Amino acid sequence: LALDRYTHFTSPIRRYADMVVHRLLNATLAVEQGAEPVKAPAGNKEMEELAEHINNRNRAAQRAQNLSVELFQCLFFKERDPETDPRCVAGAVIYSIRDDGVLVFIPEYGVKGPVYLKNKEGQVVSVGPDGTCEWQSGSIQRHSDHIRTTYVCGSTTFRLFDHITVRVSVSSSSCHADTLNMEVISNKPHRSSSAPQQVSSQGRNQLVQEVVRLAEEAQKEAKKPKLSREEREFRQSKTPNLYSLLEEIREMSLLDLETVSRTCEEPHPPERTQVDT
Numbered sequence: 001l002a003l004d005r006y007t008h009f010t011s012p013i014r015r016y017a018d019m020v021v022h023r024l025l026n027a028t029l030a031v032e033q034g035a036e037p038v039k040a041p042a043g044n045k046e047m048e049e050l051a052e053h054i055n056n057r058n059r060a061a062q063r064a065q066n067l068s069v070e071l072f073q074c075l076f077f078k079e080r081d082p083e084t085d086p087r088c089v090a091g092a093v094i095y096s097i098r099d100d101g102v103l104v105f106i107p108e109y110g111v112k113g114p115v116y117l118k119n120k121e122g123q124v125v126s127v128g129p130d131g132t133c134e135w136q137s138g139s140i141q142r143h144s145d146h147i148r149t150t151y152v153c154g155s156t157t158f159r160l161f162d163h164i165t166v167r168v169s170v171s172s173s174s175c176h177a178d179t180l181n182m183e184v185i186s187n188k189p190h191r192s193s194s195a196p197q198q199v200s201s202q203g204r205n206q207l208v209q210e211v212v213r214l215a216e217e218a219q220k221e222a223k224k225p226k227l228s229r230e231e232r233e234f235r236q237s238k239t240p241n242l243y244s245l246l247e248e249i250r251e252m253s254l255l256d257l258e259t260v261s262r263t264c265e266e267p268h269p270p271e272r273t274q275v276d277t
Contacts, residue, residue, distance in 0.1 A: 017054050020047075067177075073111055074170050074178040082169035091190030092166045092182070094158060097147050100140065102158055104166060104182065115166060115182050117149055117158065124149040127156040131165075131188040156187060163189040 007021050023041045042050065082088040092104035092115070101116040117125045123135040126149065138151030146159040158164070165186035171179050 017051075020050065069110075070180070071177070073109065073180060076109075077168055077180065078170045078172075078178060082167050088168050089185070089190065090166060090168065092164055094160055094162045094164065097142060097145065097160065099142055102147060104164070106166065106168070106182075109168075111168065111180060111182075113180055113182050115164075115184050117147065117184070124151060125156070125184060126151040126153065127187050131186040133184050133186060158187065162187070165190040 020041075027041055077088060080088050090106045090108045092106045094102045095105050096103035098114065100118045101114055103112065104115050105112050118140050119135060121135075122137070124138040124140050125133050126136040126138065127133055136151040136153075138149055141148045141150070146157050148155055148157045164184055165188060166182045167185050169181045169183070171181045173179075
């Protein structure tokens, strides 16, 4: 807004940040109207700490939402072969330029992510006469509204809001969560659609239905027996597990070593058998 001081509020949502702003405004208006001074709702230090806390919670909520969406999308593409499944190929729109590639948005699935035009080996994307892309030795130059790859046979320019075709796959790692990987396969649009909004809606509905189907299948396969109260509390099965082992180690660590040694050395009395008379 190019202002030194400003505030915001969203009504009638009444978020806690909005309530704080309303209280401060009411207190200020009351003083301007001649009301007797009252204790301020909060001091500068308290307001700064409160604002920082609210901002941290807001960022945490946004991150949780983004991670949930990414997980949802990975579940859809993980069960598909990107080389043979046509649903892994989609049209994308370039919306940002980076040093080594572009950021794209796939309307069909609501996916955003980077598309690299330069790989780790120093090769760049080259485009053939039919629009297909492959890796070749070359260089890359970034500009404010476009990026150009130069190779032996010529050069190719990717501009903001260009429509390209990408292949979507899932990159798995033993150390990190699965992530989506997008690779440009053509600098031309994937398809010409007279109703792009309808295509986008169909793609998202298909994604939702597929993930719901996978979740239902997983629930059918996981037929677990009834759990005891303690097992339900800790969500553990009756089979040996990490929780039961740690509990056993904890109990052993609390025992007196001398008592344990004497108990182990003492002979056990013979079991009594009951004889019917």
